[in-house]
Amino acid sequence: MSRGILLYAEVTRQGFIHTVFFELANKAVELSKKLDNAPITAVIFAQKDMIADYKDGFVKSGIDKVFVYDGFEKYSTETYTNIIVDLVREIDPEIILIGATNQGRDLAPRVSSALHTGLTADCIGLDINDKGRLAATRPTFGGQLMATILCNRDPQMATVRPKVFKPASVDNVRDTEFIYKTSDENADNVELVDFIKGLEDLKNELDSAQVIVAGGKGMKGEDGFKMLQTLADKLGGVVGASRGAVDLGIAPHTIQIGQTGKTVTPKLYIACAISGAIQHTVGITGSDYIIGINKDPNAPIFDVCDLGIVGDVFDVVPKLIDMLETI
Amino acid sequence: MKIALCVKQVPDTTDIKWTENNTMKREGVESIINPYDIYALEQALKLKKMTGAEITVFTMGPLQAADMLKEIIALGADKGVLISDKKFAGSDTYATGKTVSTAIKKVLPDFDVILCGQFAVDGDTAQTGPCIANMLNIPQITYVKEINEFEQGTITATRLLDDGLEIVKVKTPALLCVLKSEFEPTRAKINDIIKAQDSEIQVVTLETLGLLPEEVGIKGSPTCVSKAFRPEVKHNCEKFFENGAETIFAKLKEIGVVK
The missing domain is CATH 3.40.50.620 (HUPs)
Known part of the structure; x- marks a missing residue:
């Protein structure tokens, strides 16, 4: 043995x-x-x-x-x-x-x-x-x-x-x-003074979320992410971001998904204006269903999508939000 | 106070092109300072402001990496140490930890703090820092968001973890691994860049370290890469060029997300 x-x-x-x-x-x-x-x-x-x-x-x-x-x-x-x-x-x-x-x-x-x-x-x-x-x-x-x-x-x-x-x-x-x-080890050189819960709740939500609406560099600014939040709310989901968006400073790094962020496994993942660098997609391929929205028909995100929408997120997402409002 | 800052030169990973054999196309790939190390430098500069500390920056790499050290000196570090020897090539995290910790012991034996970036963007292992701490037998604090305070030989730092923030205190000497944070890193002033060109970089070789050739590089590395490959992608995406919102809406109904 x-x-x-x-x-x-x-x-x-x-x-x-x-x-x-x-x-x-x-x-x-x-x-x-x-x-x-x-x-x-x-x-x-x-x-x-x-x-x-x-x-x-x-x-x-x-x-x-x-x-x-x-x-x-x-x-x-x-x-x-x-x-x-x-x-x-x-x-x-x-x-x-x-x-x-x-x-x-x-x-x-x-x-x-x-x-x-x-x-x-x-x-x-x-x-x-x-x-x-x-x-x-x-x-x-x-x-x-x-x-x-x-x-x-x-x-x-x-x-x-x-x-x-x-x-x-x-x-x-x-x-x-x-x-x-038992052990008499006692190498206590580090003292925990305080623990503040909460800041990373978003990240934990990503862990258990059934629906994730994520944005990339193409969301342009915080307003773009507010729009994604509205969509996520309508779908009972949470918002995530690619490293590109985080590096631009338009999304907090606590919601970053991908190689240097979280690996997520929701039922539905909607990638909005995310080009789909492998550092991002490596963190999402465990999702059951992936929808990508991107202006560029050749964006690599479509390689991992089940459904690809070639179009402008600022056109598609507001329309989708309106449609969801009517039900 | 004496600070050892460990930095790594990495290829700009946002910009990598691959050959068919899964090796990196080296031409035209820029070498940059590992982005996390910039934030370690920021924390070193913060400690310098608080205590008047001296910052010695260490890197292991080819002789060209001296330019990166000068760049960091222009940003506020005081001295540069380049750990460079052909025999160091192919080191894994264990061998790197051994080489860098030995260099710190030789060059800066009376250090108070070692600062590293939490990850290097090429390897993403986050291992070299803790390896160095272990080999120098000092405590480590990983996932440091920022250093809050330094008082009577004790550092207070904030750790950013998956479930929240930890405030911890550690007695120096200690090693801290620093995460990216929200603030904009310092930019070098042109005068400092010019001045830094003349700074002398201390080069440390295998001989200086007094290690055996079999303790470093590929020979001193327990791990090796047996295979490298590009991740697979699926190619069954249904693409729509029109009626995006309507198409998604219908699909959401179909998969039961919308009733």
Whole structure:
């Protein structure tokens, strides 16, 4: 049997296991089959009495063993790094997968560096190659090129972009073993003084939105985005923006979609005056249905659209808003 | 106070053309300062204003990158260090972290703060900063929107995260990775640009660092690219040149978004 896959189970500020963990778990089950049924292990920093709440999630998503560190609920880059490094030295996994969340991307490079190994960031594809090594695929150059990366040392590490892989199905039930560990690590050099919720609510809305109306450089100004907001309101959706619009300063970067922004998976995505650079489209191709409105019939956005409207947004969108008003 | 500012020269990614073999067409592609690093510089200048700090800017790259260092000196940095050696070529984030952290230890061992951009727009890995922090055994703050305060060896900074803003305090020495923010970056004055042309750039080679050839570049990199390819696109878009609003309206009804 192979040495195993270790997954990081991030606990969110609200006290839930981050959804990306279940996506990692599902992928790990698939990878494990190609690695002689390598055992799948998870590490979580959580209070012992919370495990009852989390247990089902681990059992149903195919996790063989969970290492629980009680007493470290407050995230600390250095403490978490030191503890994970110690655990890795003990259980010697060949692969470590971490969600590419803010916390994951803060933690993972610290861990990989301490283990003197490589890390592939923000992956959108994972596979095992014919030599039994992890082949991790990620976008580079703003999503214009995909690169498959191999690591010649162990453990092989990757952070995985949320919402790219499907979450674990509930039929991977295992007889999960929970192991409670302690540590005297206490490298507390960073103090959290305050947390202000709210500013990024828009971004969270993008995460769960069923309808997204997004604007690009061609929206020209904030008034253009107000018009998109009206359309979004009519459709029960939210507004997003391309990097072009954000760089122009006509939309806040909190609503940026694409390689350096959010990946979104709504039912309906309407791209207004977005040319469709791959750095944008890489973040929207998981949408069920994509409508593009652009003056340029050759705009690359139409390559990812289901329905393309060649026309001026300032002509099409107000008309559409009027039509929606009459129903 | 001493600040080490780490910057990277990157190809202008908004402007890349690709060959059929998925290599970049180098001709006519401009090299620019990684946009995130400009915001790291802004925060360095802010600290300089608060404390009179000295800013030493580090970059790893070919000898031509000296021009970029001079550009940053024109914008207000004090010294430039170019980490340059053919043996550094092909470094991944681990090898880069090792090389840059060793250079900082050599050239500026008594630094208080290291500032980096959160991402480089070519690789988007966001890893080199934390790697440097780990190798220098100092705390890190990622996703920094701005530095609020520096008092008695402690930096207070605001982090912009997916679910909100965090205000954090960290004791120096520390490394901060800076995000883009809303304000317009400083532009260099012509006099400063002229003056910066004469500034001396310290060049640091493998020999200066005292590392072994197998610790740097491709040999010192645990990861390698095994395959590169352009993302696939679908080509079944139904295009309409007229009656845009009507067409969308009908489609919204069809897919059930509008009842």
